Amino acid sequence: MKTIRILDSSGDRVIAFDDTDATASARAQAQAWFERMLAGGSTAFKVNRGEGKADEKVTAFSALENETVLVPRIVGG
Amino acid sequence: MNVRSLARFISGPLRSASPDRDGPADKGERPGIALCTPPTVAEVRARELLLRILSPAQREEFQSHGYFAVDVAGRGRFCILPSTMFNVIHMETGDSYCALPRAEVPLSDLMLSQKLLLENDPGQFFSVANRRREFNPGPGDDQLRLADVLRARRRRPSRVRWTAVSMIPYDGHLP
Numbered sequence A: 001m002k003t004i005r006i007l008d009s010s011g012d013r014v015i016a017f018d019d020t021d022a023t024a025s026a027r028a029q030a031q032a033w034f035e036r037m038l039a040g041g042s043t044a045f046k047v048n049r050g051e052g053k054a055d056e057k058v059t060a061f062s063a064l065e066n067e068t069v070l071v072p073r074i075v076g077g
Numbered sequence B: 001m002n003v004r005s006l007a008r009f010i011s012g013p014l015r016s017a018s019p020d021r022d023g024p025a026d027k028g029e030r031p032g033i034a035l036c037t038p039p040t041v042a043e044v045r046a047r048e049l050l051l052r053i054l055s056p057a058q059r060e061e062f063q064s065h066g067y068f069a070v071d072v073a074g075r076g077r078f079c080i081l082p083s084t085m086f087n088v089i090h091m092e093t094g095d096s097y098c099a100l101p102r103a104e105v106p107l108s109d110l111m112l113s114q115k116l117l118l119e120n121d122p123g124q125f126f127s128v129a130n131r132r133r134e135f136n137p138g139p140g141d142d143q144l145r146l147a148d149v150l151r152a153r154r155r156r157p158s159r160v161r162w163t164a165v166s167m168i169p170y171d172g173h174l175p
Helices: A021-039 B003-017 B024-029 B041-053 B056-065 B107-120 B122-128 B142-155
Strands: A002-008 A011-017 A043-047 A056-058 A067-071 A074-076 B068-072 B076-080 B088-090 B095-101 B130-133
Touching: A002 A021, A002 B107, A011 A021, A011 B041, A021 A043, A021 A067, A043 B107, A067 B107, A074 B122, B041 B056, B041 B107, B056 B068, B068 B107, B076 B107, B095 B107, B095 B122, B107 B122
Parallel strands: A002 A067
Antiparallel strands: A002 A011, A043 A056, A043 A067, A074 B095, B068 B076, B076 B088, B088 B095, B095 B130
């Protein structure tokens, strides 16, 4: 199961999906969110990758691994 | 029940629960604040996520000091403080940086965002971050220096004078 965590005022919103037909709807929703947020300036990172792998920025939905954090667009404060 | 007895009814249990009541144990940390502002559900959730994603060394540092350090390729070591403004501090130069998610997020999510960006996409962070001088660099204990920064921020008054508020909008707030 793969998860996308979108950081928001509630902490984070989680969308879980995998490559089976059973979660096709969740997968489509996840892809729509992912692409819309990246188009709006958000940034996605693969995290908790296991085997000592470092976190990594990701831009393609097909390259997502087990857990992804979507950071909303950042601005200077 | 009249107003006076209602006030006594409410204030009695609050007074007995106040950390002020039991003496000096909490005096250094602004007693009463914890009672009035418990962490929100969102902050608890964000903190759990942050702790899960921090490296073991960062987690240990965060749990013992409240902040953690990140190494940024080609730029050096930065400390991320538990604060919402100018909380990313470059220890070598004494500069602090401010860049935060446009959406409202809990403090731990803000710190997580900054960690992920600094470690994996520092160009994006520094392209939007504002910078100011926080302290003069030089020989000394970094931990003491950061503790001083945090203490100074806690001392700042909670009220903001109108003269301190910028009237110039920046593009982050424009539609």
